[in-house]
Amino acid sequence: MRTRGTRRLGRLLLASHVGLALLLCALLLATGAGTIRAALQDRARAQVVQAAAEGLARLEDQRRDLRVVALLLSERPTLQRYLRQDRRGEAAAFVETFRRSAGVDAIRVERGGEVYAAAGAALPPDMDVAGLHGTGDGGFWLLQPQAMEGPADARVVVARRLGSDALGALGDGGAVQVALVDPQAAPAGDDPLRRSYRHVQATARAETAASRAQDILRIEPVRAAGGGVEALVVASRAHRAVVAEGMRWLVAFAVGSLLVTLAAALAAVWLARRIAAPFAQVAASAERLGAGDLATAVPVPAADLAEPQALSRSLESMRLQLRAATATERAQREELDSVLESVGDGIVAIAEDDTIQYANRPFLALVGREAADVLGQAYPRVLPPAADAAGAGAGGRRDPFVEARRLGLAQARCRYAVDGRVRSFVVRSTAPPGGRQVAILREETGAEAAQSMRDAILANLSHEFQTPLAAQTAAVEMLREHVREGGDAVAARLADALYRSVLRLSQLVENLLDSVRLDSGEMRLRREDVDLPALVGEAVELMRPLLEQRDQQVQLDLPAATRRLVGDRQRLFQVVVNLLANANKFAPDQSTIRVELVWGADEVALWVEDEGQGLPPLRDRADLFAPFRRAPEQEPSQRGTGLGLAIVRAMVERHRGAVVLAEPRRGRGARIGIALPLEPA
Structure with a gap:
């Protein structure tokens, strides 16, 4: 019989197999996605590293080319003669001709700190240091000055203008590009990337970084003639290009994974049907056993699976053993009931909430009630403590047996009001596992009543002795001090002997009172x-x-x-x-x-x-x-x-x-x- 919220084994097996196949597919996709992503990122890093290195090499080639051009121009005898003869027009025409043949963008001849002749694009007057200089529109000037061997105060300045693609580029839809960046022009608002720029500029060591848009960049330092870093070559590849390439790989990988999942689902359908049928037969037999049918045998399912066959055999063995144990338990219960009923003392089983769960006939005879009036009732209601019992006060009565249970005592003397009169009982209790407690009750005998009276007398005497002994001890202590101050040795010895006697007597009385407290269960610990x-x-x-x-x-x-x-x-x-x-x-x-x-x-x-x-x-x-x-x-x-x-x-x-x-x-x-x-x- 199926209950609400349960599932069939066949459906569960099918769902589990398909779920495992889907999970495997998802794990493969996740693992494959991570692997592909890592491979593509490594590839992109390698590309930007190579592109940056090639761009830096091209920049060095441009720098060497300018140095050669500047050196050749400074050594030309014609230009030196024009400078000595102060022939500006001829010098300007010569420089323009040389610029065109050398393939540079600007040449400036200086003498005495002033421009003597110029050709090509106009260079700003303050641009006179070798190296790279920005133009303000995204381009750069590569400048190379060279002193002339003729006039001591003359030099030539050769410059070539570089665009954003002058150092090369990588394709893939323009997603990868190489740009020359000034050291002071670090990207604004991108702190990690800005730190990378500054780190490369400070250490002159190349570094691979990523922008907030996850673009991969390679930053190469460009060293100046003095040894410092004058610029940075940055090669970058856009993240969207890497993602697009990865998606193409993932689509192919996902198609293959889905085909594998479909094949696993078909195999799961066949396997679930093969496994669920014999277990369903065993489950039906188990339901009959659970309903109490111990007469019907458990059949062995006709299947080649060892587990359901072993389970059915175990259920059949359990059925036989349970049927035998039930018969034995019924016989033992009847025997135990007869034994408990024949015991002369009253026996009662009490639950944790003080309700009576079992009572034999002697107990019912002691309390003068029927079983229906006792079972399920609270123990203090069946046996109410007498008004003069120990612990009963104006605010209510405390059951001595309940107090004894709380203190862990095995035996207690209790006085209960039964049939309108006070009767004394001796209660022995045990606390078996599970919170239940079994108590054995009988009426108190004359010897036990005498012992109880003796304990009460001893307790009263010990208590009455304590007050005069305390006063006597204080008086003897004062007497000892007085005698010692008087110097009478005999009186001092007598006072000491008296003090020792009082001390021993006080100790004996205290021990006697403690023994009575222990026997009666009145000992309380702080x-x-x-x-x-x-x-x-x-x-x-x-x-x-x-x-x-x-x-x-x-x-x-x-x-x-x-x-x-x-x-x-x-x-x-x-x-x-x-x-x-x-x-x-x-x-x-x-x-x-x-x-x-x-x-x-x-x-x-x-x-x-x-x-x-x-x-x-x-x-x-x-x-x-x-x-x-x-x-x-x-x-x-x-x-x-x-x-x-x-x-x-x-x-x-x-x-x-x-x-x-x-x-x-x-x-x-x-x-x-x-x-x-x-x-x-």
């Missing part, structure tokens, strides 16, 4: 720039009284930050304090605790190494980070709650980091590190 070297320094100063009690030294290696670290400064401060407290507790008196920062490309590592008994065997190291786990046979007299390293791991993982255990670098002891990711550069 995102702010953290100066980790400064934070470690502050943690060491906080732990200084406990370190001084056991005469322990802290060796710091804290290089400056090279990348940004973003996290919760307060929580990271607690992590460093717990690591230092762990080292302080397990390291012996008068030992050294080493703290080292290592900045990498993508993460920063903080290492704390002590000189204690070291870590337990590998099989027991998992207990290091378990809450309320201790090793009485290894733990010293400073007993703890077993929460320090557990809180360290939990907070570091919340920062998308990891806790690392390594062998100590200096003998025995423990080496514990944390790795935190850095912001991209």
Whole structure:
């Protein structure tokens, strides 16, 4: 079945073949046009170069001819005698006769700076320098003066007038011509061509250029007697002549290309019909499969093409496999439905928009509804949170399970209003790919309710302890300062001992409160720039009284930050304090605790190494980070709650980091590190 906008394979093949043939023809024309154009331009350049060289050679021949004429005239004894005897009439007649026989246009005899005799065309008085001079009407004078050997103050000036075609020309309908151009008469308004004129005039080197009309020009310098450039010989060929010649070549080339295209189109028609027929048969079989017809076999087309035959065989194999897979999937679905229905806990599948897509019978029994009233409904509407649930406020109720999903928790305790009464549920959730989420619900047992009550009591006690401990810590600090100023050593030791006890008690309460927050999912992290070297320094100063009690030294290696670290400064401060407290507790008196920062490309590592008994065997190291786990046979007299390293791991993982255990670098002891990711550069 064809849909709107689709095309038949035969027509597509025909169009593609004809299109490729036309494209090939166009490419050939484009390539041929470029090649012909380049060849014609190269030919035109060669012609203008040759014409300019020949014109320059003719000009040099004219110059040599004038020099010979001027030299012969200056050496004639008759003219010298007329000058000595001051016979002007005879001298003028002699010069006119000589001009006609020499074939020049003008001769002027000068004596004492004045014209003594003249013949032919009148030359301007200021035209007395050898070389080329313009006439103002497009022509030029070629002038050659020569001093006479007779009278010292006499000389002859021989001139020949040159027209625009005096140096030769190229034909082709007058499109190519050679003209003599004065150096100062560069074309106006054509900057590139004007620059070429000036460049040749300045460097005395020939140059090939093009005008704005794309006429090709060859500019040859004409050197003066003094060595400079006195004029330019320009040979040009009109662009229209080159284009006309190229069009004749292209017409012949296009006729041949069109004949090739026509032959390719005829071959494409035959080939398209031969290819499209078997594929059309395979497409019809594929449409039947797409419509759900798994009973009809896929026939192999009677064609000598391997591809449609292989495709039809693949479709037949796919049909058989799909029919078998459909039967298997139907059986597995029925089996899975029976398993889910027999589970005692409620199971519900929730989409990304919080709508329920699946619910088993135990879940329907828990909520007291039918499947039609649950499927497609929003989860908070089916199980509305109780008014006294955590997070419910005056502005509305927040579902604890939804909050747990947002925080990434696998389990949450939720209180829902079901059948007009508040019931407690334990919800475990998973997040499979695709955005759907499966939740398993059951009513809370007595042991779980007791544990929840214990966590609430611990949280309240820890919170209530913080305020008096903070006031007591401030009072003890003031007492220490007062006692130290009094000079009573015994009282100072007692005040220090009291301050250490308050500090340890505050640390234990903070760890206990953090553990409750972590278990209940109430731990929130801020995102702010953290100066980790400064934070470690502050943690060491906080732990200084406990370190001084056991005469322990802290060796710091804290290089400056090279990348940004973003996290919760307060929580990271607690992590460093717990690591230092762990080292302080397990390291012996008068030992050294080493703290080292290592900045990498993508993460920063903080290492704390002590000189204690070291870590337990590998099989027991998992207990290091378990809450309320201790090793009485290894733990010293400073007993703890077993929460320090557990809180360290939990907070570091919340920062998308990891806790690392390594062998100590200096003998025995423990080496514990944390790795935190850095912001991209």
